[in-house]
Amino acid sequence: MSEKTRRELGDQYRRALEDYLDDGGEAALARAYELGRKAAVDGLGVLEMAALHQEALRTCVLPLAALEVRAKAAEAAQAFFRESLSPFEMTHRASREANVALRRLNERLEEESKRIAHTLHDEAAQLLASVHIALDGMSRDLPPSARSRLEEIRGLSHELRPTMLDDLGLVPALQFLAEGVAKRTGLSVAVSGSTHGRLPPAVETALYRITQEALTNAVRHAHPAHVKIQLQREARAVRCSIADDGVGFDVAAVLAHRGGPGLGLVGIRERLDALRGSLQIASTPGRGTRVHVAIPVEG
Ligand SMILES: Nc1ncnc2c1ncn2[C@@H]1O[C@H](COP(=O)(O)OP(=O)(O)OP(=O)(O)O)[C@@H](O)[C@H]1O
Ligand SMILES: [Mg+2]
Numbered sequence: 001m002s003e004k005t006r007r008e009l010g011d012q013y014r015r016a017l018e019d020y021l022d023d024g025g026e027a028a029l030a031r032a033y034e035l036g037r038k039a040a041v042d043g044l045g046v047l048e049m050a051a052l053h054q055e056a057l058r059t060c061v062l063p064l065a066a067l068e069v070r071a072k073a074a075e076a077a078q079a080f081f082r083e084s085l086s087p088f089e090m091t092h093r094a095s096r097e098a099n100v101a102l103r104r105l106n107e108r109l110e111e112e113s114k115r116i117a118h119t120l121h122d123e124a125a126q127l128l129a130s131v132h133i134a135l136d137g138m139s140r141d142l143p144p145s146a147r148s149r150l151e152e153i154r155g156l157s158h159e160l161r162p163t164m165l166d167d168l169g170l171v172p173a174l175q176f177l178a179e180g181v182a183k184r185t186g187l188s189v190a191v192s193g194s195t196h197g198r199l200p201p202a203v204e205t206a207l208y209r210i211t212q213e214a215l216t217n218a219v220r221h222a223h224p225a226h227v228k229i230q231l232q233r234e235a236r237a238v239r240c241s242i243a244d245d246g247v248g249f250d251v252a253a254v255l256a257h258r259g260g261p262g263l264g265l266v267g268i269r270e271r272l273d274a275l276r277g278s279l280q281i282a283s284t285p286g287r288g289t290r291v292h293v294a295i296p297v298e299g
Contacts, residue, residue: 001042009039013084014056020080021060021073029083036084046088053081170195170204174211174229181227185219193231195238203295206271207231207240213264214242214291222246222289235299243290248283255281268293 001009013035020028039049057077139150165173171194178189198204211229218227224246232239255265265281268291272279277295 001044005042006044009035009042009044010052010055013052014060017053017056017077017080018060021076024076029080032080032083033086037087039084040087040091046085049085049088050081053077053084165204165208166201169198170207171231173204173208174231177208177212177215178227178229181215181219187219187224187227189215189227189229191229191231194233195231196233199238199297203238203275203297206275206277206295207238207293210268210271210291210293211240211242213268217264218242218244218246218289221249224288237294237296239292239294241290241292243288245288248285248287248289250285251281251283 012031016028016031016035019025020032036049039052044052135150135153139147142150164176171191175191178191181187182189199207215227215229218224222244224244227242227244230241230243254262269279271277272293272295275295277293280292281289282292283289
């Protein structure tokens with residue numbers, strides 16, 4: 001705001017204050033509000049507003065000099081000042097509300113992008129299930145030699161999203177996964193433990209996918225001889241660990257290198273976050289890796 005505009009505003013303020021002190025009417029108070037609004041729009045701060053007020057007080061012509069009148073005038077001047085500040089209060093509140101709204105919007109966007117990611121993922125799974133069924137249909141029309149190759153492909157697509165997970169639960173589905181990997185790679189993959197009954201579908205899916213990723217990592221990166229998958233049901237949580245006896249890796253370095261090529265561990269963490277689960281990875285060079293996850297479940 002230019003010095004000239006500021007002086008003009010000061011003059012207007014002083015005159016309006018004088019009028020108010022003179023007759024105490026609503027019209028003058030409305031001018032206080034209007035001046036405050038103008039000042040706020042022009043970017044004047046509250047402190048500058050206070051300086052303006054003080055200056056006006058110092059130079060305004062009081063109606064009468066009697067003490068009692070002065071006291072009343074001081075009170076009236078305060079009321080006038082308060083009124084001139086109320087537009088500032090409103091802008092302040094509005095910006096706070098805008099902030100809250102912005103934060104909510106951000107949260108919504110975040111949730112939405114997660115939902116889209118999950119939907120994409122689930123739809124890919126659905127698609128695989130259809131492929132699986134289609135392959136099943138095809139294999140019946142083929143000669144036996146071609147049929148066995150197709151059966152292999154069918155087994156693969158089945159592993160990606162076994163209906164077994166829905167029909168029989170986590171442990172049989174993991175056993176099926178482990179057998180498939182063992183057959184293809186020649187590794188020994190053992191599944192042990194129990195979930196003592198079915199778990200919530202979201203937990204079963206998460207544990208299946210996490211184990212699948214950890215197992216794939218072990219096969220691709222660790223060159224182990226053995227992989228052990230262990231499940232354990234506790235009163236308020238289910239735990240799952242995937243341990244290999246392969247080469248091991250520097251966990252801290254890999255986790256610190258976000259935005260690196262790998263999505264597997266990030267995906268594991270995201271699935272766990274969604275279910276308030278936890279992740280621990282212990283790895284020793286030359287001695288292998290143990291991925292340990294825990295997900296809270298109601299008793
Ligand atoms: N069991 C393991 N043994 C040895 N190294 C591992 C093991 N698991 C993970 N790593 C190391 O951690 C890195 C990150 O794993 P992550 O699963 O996030 O990515 P990736 O397997 O490289 O790629 P993606 O999973 O996206 O195909 C791997 O590249 C590998 O170096
Ligand atoms: Mg991986």
